[in-house]
């Protein structure tokens with residue numbers, strides 16, 4: 136059976152998208168691209184198309200910029216090493232240092248910023264959320280240890296013992312909460328889907344890792360923050376006060392990508 140590329144794409148890769156590309160006549164197979172122009176063949180003739188989308192930013196330097204091609208050429212010509220897991224990566228160290236310098240001077244901070252590299256946007260989201268979950272779990276474990284130390288510091292009466300066990304089970308059963316913006320998109324992996332506002336995939340993963348609260352940039356943020364603050368639990372045990380927050384973090388991208396390109400103007 137001979138099928139053209141559009142049929143193959145529609146049958147074996149993305150049925151709905153393939154159909155849509157065909158209807159919109161976007162089922163073009165570009166073979167060359169440089170700077171802002173992409174080229175496909177039609178009846179043996181090259182057709183140039185000006186690219187206004189630019190990979191939503193991934194082609195921000197244009198297609199196949201010469202200085203990058205030269206670097207790639209040099210890399211392979213010099214037979215540089217790619218697969219060397221247990222080793223020191225010199226360019227990574229230098230890039231990490233540069234990123235630290237840029238961020239610390241922008242934020243005027245004395246902190247050290249470490250860099251974790253990833254290949255895709257959705258991986259970056261996973262890394263950020265994994266880190267947020269880890270910090271939240273550490274805080275939760277620390278709080279439990281503090282309560283345990285207090286519980287063991289002297290004999291508990293019946294009321295105090297009940298309070299202690301009720302607090303522990305409340306802390307253990309609390310679901311972490313992420314704050315995100317409505318109309319946001321962060322990628323296709325599980326955590327990224329959960330933090331994006333589209334309902335389409337989110338249902339599959341609901342409540343598996345964390346819950347997400349979606350806020351609108353247009354809303355009254357004073358009111359929102361006040362109501363979020365109320366969900367931070369204040370705990371009193373043996374005359375001491377503790378607080379426990381369900382929030383693991385707030386995720387937003389300065390340019391929202393769900394169904395268009397929308398800069399987040401300002402969040403007060």
Ligand SMILES: Cc1ncc(COP(=O)(O)O)c(C=O)c1O
Pocket residue numbers: 191254255256257258320321322323388390391392393
């Ligand atoms: C705003 C936004 N965030 C995150 C992503 C995910 O990036 P990637 O496709 O590299 O995983 C995208 C992808 O389109 C995006 O538009």
